[in-house]
Amino acid sequence: MGLHPRASRDFLDTLVALGFLERREGKYSNTPSTDLFLDRHKPSYMGGLLEMANHRLYGFWGHLTEAVRTGKPQNEVRSGDAPFFEALYADPARLRQFLSAMSGLSRGAAKAIAAKFPWSNYRTLVDVGTAQGDTAAQILLAHPHLTGTGYDLAEVGPIFEEYVEGLGLSQRLRFTAGSFFDGLLPKTDVVVMGHILHDWDLETKKMLVGKAYDAIPAGGALIVYEAIIDDQRSKNAFGLMMSLNMLIETPGGFDYTGADCEGWMREAGFTQTRTEHLAGPDSMVIGIK
Numbered sequence: 699m700g701l702h703p704r705a706s707r708d709f710l711d712t713l714v715a716l717g718f719l720e721r722r723e724g725k726y727s728n729t730p731s732t733d734l735f736l737d738r739h740k741p742s743y744m745g746g747l748l749e750m751a752n753h754r755l756y757g758f759w760g761h762l763t764e765a766v767r768t769g770k771p772q773n774e775v776r777s778g779d780a781p782f783f784e785a786l787y788a789d790p791a792r793l794r795q796f797l798s799a800m801s802g803l804s805r806g807a808a809k810a811i812a813a814k815f816p817w818s819n820y821r822t823l824v825d826v827g828t829a830q831g832d833t834a835a836q837i838l839l840a841h842p843h844l845t846g847t848g849y850d851l852a853e854v855g856p857i858f859e860e861y862v863e864g865l866g867l868s869q870r871l872r873f874t875a876g877s878f879f880d881g882l883l884p885k886t887d888v889v890v891m892g893h894i895l896h897d898w899d900l901e902t903k904k905m906l907v908g909k910a911y912d913a914i915p916a917g918g919a920l921i922v923y924e925a926i927i928d929d930q931r932s933k934n935a936f937g938l939m940m941s942l943n944m945l946i947e948t949p950g951g952f953d954y955t956g957a958d959c960e961g962w963m964r965e966a967g968f969t970q971t972r973t974e975h976l977a978g979p980d981s982m983v984i985g986i987k
């Protein structure tokens with residue numbers, strides 16, 4: 699690995715102490731968790747977010763003090779470089795890598811949504827901001843009676859279609875290109891929004907919840923999931939730090955509690971709302987029209 703002998707023992711033993719490695723008779727190996735989640739060659743790999751943290755966010759977080767004093771983003775925008783997402787969407791290889799990282803990040807939540815939501819009451823879903831489509835795919839794999847649509851910007855289409863074909867779901871899971879800022883969302887029984895609302899300011903969040911409401915029939919559902927902050931804002935450190943990351947990355951984005959999101963849903967007209975824990979730091983907020 700090219701480690702200097704002076705550094706290797708302390709470095710590897712630090713990883714043992716942090717729970718990332720095991721050491722037996724002087725030999726180091728992955729723990730069962732790191733083997734599952736941090737081996738790049740496994741479909742359960744969730745290190746894509748950590749790679750992005752390494753390449754981009756680590757440096758930007760060095761300007762956290764400025765961010766908390768000014769409320770202004772501290773990413774590429776600060777240094778006048780091309781905005782990250784603009785550059786990303788112009789480069790299909792990097793876009794593929796980013797969208798695949800999203801699948802790794804969301805897989806645990808997606809499987810829990812497939813297991814916990816009463817899908818037998820519904821026939822269709824639209825996954826808004828679907829990326830590779832893994833969340834919709836996990837739900838459809840578990841519920842053969844469902845058909846779904848992945849909705850995202852046009853550049854995402856070919857990457858979505860290749861991924862979904864690989865899972866053998868092309869007949870039941872289709873792509874629709876569009877921007878949720880223009881026009882209406884496709885009509886469906888259930889709208890899913892994962893890691894979407896936290897990117898935007900309050901007005902845009904409410905606009906998106908309203909568009910989901912308009913897309914579903916009476917009895918239809920909106921499922922919002924991400925690292926929802928606990929209502930006391932004192933426990934979900936990952937959710938709170940994700941919100942600080944939105945401060946670093948966006949002009950107005952922030953993470954929020956289940957009670958916040960249920961409030962926006964009620965304001966939009968949803969009659970029943972609830973928040974359910976999924977996996978790790980993630981929860982889902984459900985609104986029934």
Ligand SMILES: C[S@@+](CC[C@H](N)C(=O)[O-])C[C@H]1O[C@@H](n2cnc3c(N)ncnc32)[C@H](O)[C@@H]1O
Pocket residue numbers: 800801803804826827828829830833849850851854876877878879891892893894
């Ligand atoms: C953070 S990713 C979330 C991916 C996935 N929902 C998940 O949770 O794993 C945000 C997604 O929103 C999409 N997106 C961004 N702006 C959009 C817009 N205006 N209309 C539709 N999708 C958009 C991005 O292309 C990206 O796939």
